[in-house]
Amino acid sequence: MRKSRWIGVGLTVSALVLSGCSAGPAGTNVAQDTKAPLELWTRTTPGGAGEQATKRLAEAFEKASGFKVQVTAIFDDFETKLAQRAAQRDLPDIVMNDVTQVGTLKSQGLVREIEQGKIKHAAELTEQALKSNQTPDGKLYGLPYSAQASALLIRKDWREKLGKSVPQSWPELVDLAKAFTTGDPDGNGKNDTAGLNATLSTKRGYASWYFSNFLWAAGGDFITEAGGGKYKPSMSTPESAAAVQWFRDLGCKDNVIQPGSVTMPTPATNETFEAGKAGMYVVGPYLLPRFDKALGKDKYEVVPMPKGAKNADVLAEGLSIYMMAGSPNQAGQDAFGDFAISADGQKIGMEGETAFIVQLPVNKNVDIAQVRPDPRWKTYAEIYAKSGHYAPSIPNWTPVRQDTADTVSALIADCKLDTKAELAKLDTKLTATLQQQGISAS
Amino acid sequence: MTVDHAKPAAVGADRPATERAPAPKARRRSDRDGKWWTPWLFLAPALILFVYFKFIPMITAVTMSFQDVQPYLGNQWVGGQNYGTVLGDEAFHSAIWHTVIIAVGQTVGSMVIGLALALLMEGQSKRLKFLRSAAFLPVVVPIAVVAELWRIMYHPTEDGMLNSILGLAGLGPSGFINDPDTSMVSVIVTGIWRGAPYDMMIFLAGLAGIDRGLYEAATVDGASRWRKILHVTLPGLRSVFSILFVLAAIRGLRVFTEVFLLTNGGPNGSTEVAMTLIYKLGLEQNRLGVGAAGAVLLFLATLVLTLFVQVLRRRRDA
Numbered sequence: 001m002r003k004s005r006w007i008g009v010g011l012t013v014s015a016l017v018l019s020g021c022s023a024g025p026a027g028t029n030v031a032q033d034t035k036a037p038l039e040l041w042t043r044t045t046p047g048g049a050g051e052q053a054t055k056r057l058a059e060a061f062e063k064a065s066g067f068k069v070q071v072t073a074i075f076d077d078f079e080t081k082l083a084q085r086a087a088q089r090d091l092p093d094i095v096m097n098d099v100t101q102v103g104t105l106k107s108q109g110l111v112r113e114i115e116q117g118k119i120k121h122a123a124e125l126t127e128q129a130l131k132s133n134q135t136p137d138g139k140l141y142g143l144p145y146s147a148q149a150s151a152l153l154i155r156k157d158w159r160e161k162l163g164k165s166v167p168q169s170w171p172e173l174v175d176l177a178k179a180f181t182t183g184d185p186d187g188n189g190k191n192d193t194a195g196l197n198a199t200l201s202t203k204r205g206y207a208s209w210y211f212s213n214f215l216w217a218a219g220g221d222f223i224t225e226a227g228g229g230k231y232k233p234s235m236s237t238p239e240s241a242a243a244v245q246w247f248r249d250l251g252c253k254d255n256v257i258q259p260g261s262v263t264m265p266t267p268a269t270n271e272t273f274e275a276g277k278a279g280m281y282v283v284g285p286y287l288l289p290r291f292d293k294a295l296g297k298d299k300y301e302v303v304p305m306p307k308g309a310k311n312a313d314v315l316a317e318g319l320s321i322y323m324m325a326g327s328p329n330q331a332g333q334d335a336f337g338d339f340a341i342s343a344d345g346q347k348i349g350m351e352g353e354t355a356f357i358v359q360l361p362v363n364k365n366v367d368i369a370q371v372r373p374d375p376r377w378k379t380y381a382e383i384y385a386k387s388g389h390y391a392p393s394i395p396n397w398t399p400v401r402q403d404t405a406d407t408v409s410a411l412i413a414d415c416k417l418d419t420k421a422e423l424a425k426l427d428t429k430l431t432a433t434l435q436q437q438g439i440s441a442s
Numbered sequence: 443m444t445v446d447h448a449k450p451a452a453v454g455a456d457r458p459a460t461e462r463a464p465a466p467k468a469r470r471r472s473d474r475d476g477k478w479w480t481p482w483l484f485l486a487p488a489l490i491l492f493v494y495f496k497f498i499p500m501i502t503a504v505t506m507s508f509q510d511v512q513p514y515l516g517n518q519w520v521g522g523q524n525y526g527t528v529l530g531d532e533a534f535h536s537a538i539w540h541t542v543i544i545a546v547g548q549t550v551g552s553m554v555i556g557l558a559l560a561l562l563m564e565g566q567s568k569r570l571k572f573l574r575s576a577a578f579l580p581v582v583v584p585i586a587v588v589a590e591l592w593r594i595m596y597h598p599t600e601d602g603m604l605n606s607i608l609g610l611a612g613l614g615p616s617g618f619i620n621d622p623d624t625s626m627v628s629v630i631v632t633g634i635w636r637g638a639p640y641d642m643m644i645f646l647a648g649l650a651g652i653d654r655g656l657y658e659a660a661t662v663d664g665a666s667r668w669r670k671i672l673h674v675t676l677p678g679l680r681s682v683f684s685i686l687f688v689l690a691a692i693r694g695l696r697v698f699t700e701v702f703l704l705t706n707g708g709p710n711g712s713t714e715v716a717m718t719l720i721y722k723l724g725l726e727q728n729r730l731g732v733g734a735a736g737a738v739l740l741f742l743a744t745l746v747l748t749l750f751v752q753v754l755r756r757r758r759d760a
Contacts, residue, residue, distance in 0.1 A: 080725040109515035203706040259598045325514045413709030
């Protein structure tokens with residue numbers, strides 16, 4: 001064999017050995033160094049207000065504790081980039097992201113358990129927020145630092161122009177949506193406005209996210225706990241099917257959802273509302289500063305979602321601090337988490353008109369009415385406390401959200417589809433997903 | 443031939459035949475090629491980068507395809523289970539079918555329009571140079587911008603850009619990427635818009651290599667313009683066609699960004715392709731082993747296609 005070929009063989013073998021060497025577990029028993037700077041990733045737009053607020057919180061923490069923190073803001077494909085770092089076995093020390101990630105991160109071994117005894121301010125957390133971060137075994141794998149729930153944003157100027165009142169029931173909601181669609185509420189003489197603004201893209205499972213605001217209020221559910229930590233799919237139950245049909249009619253019969261919704265992720269949907277192309281939007285409070293700037297505070301109002309067939313439950317979400325596995329500075333991780341959930345940390349996170357990362361406080365000792373006198377925030381806080389509905393903590397919520405988003409988006413995109421058949425197919429997929437996660441009741 | 447290369451033969455001519463044969467061969471090789479490792483030295487920087495950023499990840503992906511990948515808990519060897527999951531998944535079958543449709547649609551569309559553009563823009567005129575540059579612009583525009591541009595153009599209401607044009611012809615409005623019946627065609631059209639100018643440039647290079655004498659002979663024989671294209675141009679571009687076919691087919695099979703940004707595989711999975719499904723399985727659902735198995739299968743399909751075209755080409759040339 002020629003020497004050149006031997007070199008080729010050598011390189012291939014080296015590559016195989018290298019890839020083989022990197023297959024073992026890592027991240028446990030890492031040598032600890034309290035001087036090691038903490039790499040913090042937060043899911044927010046780089047260079048935006050969220051990044052500024054996170055940096056402000058990090059600086060205050062550095063002053064108070066002496067630990068060093070490096071903040072990195074990432075918005076697009078955050079989970080993908082995190083998965084890539086996990087594959088390289090080089091995770092950031094702290095991640096600030098949605099609470100629904102807790103199951104996925106725990107089942108992948110990417111986060112370590114948080115010992116509540118080491119977090120002295122954990123006792124001040126609201127039960128609702130704390131519970132959302134616990135896995136079914138009662139252990140804590142994330143530390144809540146912000147909470148939120150959805151409210152209904154209505155173009156007040158449009159509603160008043162058309163002489164309509166704030167909807168108190170779902171039929172009234174449909175009536176107002178129809179009026180916004182056909183009544184030329186912006187007065188430009190064109191039929192170019194929609195009643196309801198909805199994020200129905202399948203990206204990140206947005207359609208499922210949005211639809212949950214209607215599903216739970218109708219008494220339906222994506223999956224239902226069947227006891228013993230086991231779940232069964234429930235998108236075919238009469239309540240869920242009725243919720244799907246009602247929502248589908250908005251798009252297929254009444255035509256009140258904005259055109260192009262099925263391919264719109266959140267940025268595009270937000271633009272539609274602020275461009276005056278849609279009159280109602282069910283969304284969290286984090287967009288208020290943006291819409292205040294684009295539309296003006298006086299142009300829209302924030303009200304609770306009208307009650308559905310069962311209740312007025314809406315999607316509750318939270319943001320959590322995750323202590324990532326393999327960190328050489330676990331003391332620093334704990335200290336940061338403790339600082340962020342303390343009353344002082346929460347107030348720093350809530351500072352400012354636009355640059356804040358705490359929506360609703362999770363610390364019982366912080367009164368939102370005092371920190372933010374704007375009554376709209378109190379509305380959000382009341383909705384969260386009374387009607388906030390979190391997604392269940394299962395090992396991996398992402399496939400459930402993705403599967404349901406695919407079906408909801410499809411049913412709006414293709415009005416020829418048979419709702420019953422599609423929901424039955426969805427339940428079959430959900431069963432497979434639950435079985436794969438070892439939590440299927442069937 | 444250089445003077446150095448000529449020397450050994452001249453010197454060797456005076457020696458006995460038994461000594462003559464090996465000496466010039468060895469010297470010639472040494473003089474011309476230097477040490478055996480010289481080319482490797484020049485290749486080393488690129489090779490090192492390729493090994494670490496391409497080949498090791500590729501081999502790692504193959505390893506991962508046989509594992510339940512959990513980097514911080516320890517990967518578990520699962521044999522062919524991931525391949526079984528992927529191959530038994532209905533969504534994967536649909537995604538492969540959609541990938542083939544997009545690959546064929548974009549390949550044929552880009553080649554036909556690329557050839558037409560090349561035939562229209564062949565020549566030395568300065569105006570043509572400007573037009574060629576303008577036509578080439580879609581290739582240099584980042585794909586994310588292209589996708590956003592087309593998403594706006596595909597706005598599904600009457601006042602959407604393309605729908606206004608359809609309206610002039612009394613058609614539409616079409617849902618384009620928002621309607622499962624038209625989403626696939628919309629994605630293909632976007633791909634053709636981006637790929638055709640690239641093909642055009644390759645065709646232009648191929649056209650420049652065709653012997654002009656053949657055209658003159660065809661003119662003398664009274665051949666029409668169409669016959670010249672059919673009997674002179676197209677046979678002259680045979681090698682260009684096969685190169686473009688391979689390039690375009692690989693590009694088609696690996697289609698991702700425009701689909702991801704335009705439709706994310708929707709609506710109702712109507713544009714789900716292999717790459718978007720692999721992305722969802724591997725990186726969104728954290729099932730890296732299953733995603734890797736899908737990626738290996740796609741790689742093998744691409745490899746088989748490339749080899750098939752090469753074999754076909756060699757047979758024809760022979």
